[in-house]
Amino acid sequence: MKIEKIFLKQRRAAIFTLLFCATGLSPQLSFAQLAANKSKFVGNIIGNGFSIRENNFKRYWNQVTPENAGKWGSLNWQQLDNIYNFAKNNGFLYRHHTLVWGNQEPGHIAGLDSASQYQEVVNWISAVGQRYPDMDYCDVVNEPLHAPPSYKRALGGDGATGWDWVIKAFELARQYLPAKTELHLNEYSVINDGNANARYIQIINLLKERGLIDGIGVQGHNFEVNGGASTTTLHNNLTNLAATGLPVYITEFDINVQDDNTQLQRYQTIFPVLYEHPGVYGITLWGYIRYEIWQQEAYLLNERLAERPAMQWLRTYLASPLRPALISPNGTMEEPRNPLLMWHPSESANSYQVQVATNRTFTSIVVDSTVADTLLQLSPLAANTQYYWRVRGVNEHGTSAYSTLASFTTRDESSAVEEFAEIPVAFRLLQNYPNPFNPVTSVTYEVGGRQHVSLKVYDISGREVATLVDESKSAGRYHATFDASGLNSGVYFIKLSAGEFVDMKRAVLIR
Template sequence: MLRSKPLIVSVAFVLVLSLSALAANPNPAHAGIAKGKFLGNVIAGYIPSNFATYWDQVTPENSTKWESVESSRDNMNWSQADMAYNYAKNNGFPFKFHTLVWGSQEPGWVRGLSASEQRAEVIEWIQAAGQRYRGAEFVDVVNEPLHAPPSYKNAIGGDGATGWDWVIWSFEQARQAFPNSKLLINEYGIISDPNAAAQYLEIIQLLKSRGLIDGIGIQCHYFNMDNVSVSTMRNVLNMLASTGLPIYVSELDMTGDDQTQLARYQEKFPVLWEHPAVQGVTIWGYIEGETWQDGTHLITRSGQERPALTWLREVYFGNGDGGGGGGGGDGAYADFETGTEGWSGRNLVGGPWSTDAWSAKGSRSLQGDIQLSNGSQHYLYKSGNFNFSGHSLLRATVKGATWGNYGNGLGVKLYVKYGSNYTWKDSGWQTIRPGEVRELTLNLSGVNTSDIREYGVQFIGTEGSSGRTSVYVDNVYLWN
């Protein structure tokens, strides 16, 4: 993509998002998962509390670009990249490393080096990235070769005999550094211009003939998408699909007021999503004030969905009934709109009951009142015999009330008990402060998912905690 504008997020705004967690969070059981496709988004300086509500693939917006990692020579800062990578891995989301070779956001210091030094530094950069993120599912190897070749292009092969030797060399290096990742090329201006697509295909065919490329990335930014015809889009997609390689829509956004943006998504998103060669779509930002171009956001600063996102949720996320299994008859899905839905409580001083005091989805959640003390354990749960087969993740959203002394924080875990011995597995310890919201994810690997005996949320008092508070659980669902 083009250089993103600076991301300025106040602590207050982050807190507002965390507390609101959307007035109407959807069940993100994406219909796309059933089709083997992902609908992803970018992560920048922090993890939005509602990210997993909507998206199931992660691309760092800037933190895996060379300039961001190694702004000064031999001093690599991976902290923001690690945050995005670890979040993806902990949630079972595909992760894309974006990007290895690109002229627009290369370190300034590389331009003044000799050709031999440049080549050595590029090799060092690619190998360091591959060593650290060997588990990345995808890698954008070369970004925007038609528009933004790097300053060190000649040091890594230049045009050469093929006209694109520097691109071929980059993919050769990436194949060694990322042997288990799918290697992609990425470019803008393609979806709206068959002539540019034809030029792009020349590079792709050179890489394919050498066994170096695994997929085609096409940026679909507003300046190419807002006014493109669907016939042109289909023509370009068919051109690229003729290679036999999968297509990944890497950077999608569209502008407009609410109704204009909605109309554009309704007209053009299905062309991308339903094309048989398209294996995933990544939208480039979604929160107002944090997208690289004004007017492309899908959620307002106050946490309200714009109509385009509501439409995407209802049509493509399965509206609670598709893909990941919300409402699929397995007993896991719960939004507590009609009552406790068979859930119980242990070590409570009140409840549980369905309440409208807070919700992550719809208008109600499950509430229990607890007495806080160090080491006290409290449960909201459902027991019985459940079959979670075919699903890899269990998720829930939790919140603590604003009252009560939380001490060092209220511990929360999502858990299951399975088998005749009621073997325990949980999501790992997280803590919440008064009023905070957390999305919990439990990886079901190693669990006998056909024999679930109990599942729920455990709340644990910590040192210094005292007094009475309320805890809430909502939007419980399974995901493939």
């Protein structure tokens, strides 16, 4: 699975939307979708009557799944063509749902012999692949734990692996679907039920060993996420799935609650747990308009297309920054009295509010600063003292939730910090800090005038391992973060190039 491919797809969809909004080429796209400025999509299904809802759909969502038209048992080619073309014409990611599912299969297929059943499956998968050459994702098998098809034996039955029929379905999909289409498995109750989670991972690993699966689908219906388990359980089971190394997608999310305030509270509690999980690459809601939705109280727009409070919150939440993730220090002892705090960028953030306190509840705050960068060098704190710190992102729409808190304990001394107050007039690459490091270090560089700047990292053999900066910069001092989590211990070289200026520093990764 090539993770880069996922980002290119999602970036393509975002660029399409932003270009049309900026140029005014299409008045129908004069508003951006909720997640237009995020790397993770927020999509929805299209069912019956979609044609009169096109403009409304484009106001909110940037990924499309056909609700029923693409299921073999309720196949509607004309409607499916319309949905697919709608997605592609608007630059939205398209998920085909679904090829193999026991609850939706043609009525005649159960009465056929195995050879005929197999040929029917081949014809069906081949037809989908030929008809939709630009599919982004496909749910190859839906609900293998709960709804195997009547033609399971024709695909190999349980076989030696216990899941030979699933493997054969994916082999056929890999053979007959477009090469660009990512093949996914889809299932429910795998993040609220630990036993189902383990069984699901067993199938995923069988497919992964054979190079047949590109992504994991988790439905996320109301009965799974709303009271079916704690948010900690949801998070941990998502982490189990992400540990396979495959991207995870929430494919059928809904909160089926009649009371507006209760639905709002559940969205505020559950949606961020799913959307902000680092292993999750996008989320699809299973309907949003009243009387046009599977779970009748899960709607976000009423019959007059007025927004429920949960939709109003979702709009603000997605326009605001996501919660930052802290890098360092985290649980360390013997930090200098003036430690350098570092965190990962938060999408859509213009600045960050950083707080340091002497207690976990932050009732004794000693630092409360707002910075534009993703690091902050503190002024000297008290020696031999434990501190807690947290960060939240800020933009014109609001603030994110605070990060999970981290702690550190100071030693007696401060570290030397170079004073800097003026705009530089020359180019300079400073030594990374800390060095040696594990696994994250900060790289500071100065730009003497507007110039295209390249900041790259190479291993000892000269192989490029990371690009930290590759863009035009005006005069100023800048910081970049090098995260070597996926690299081996050893010596690396950080190279700054700007016009005729070239400089290099030696960095040592020690695990």
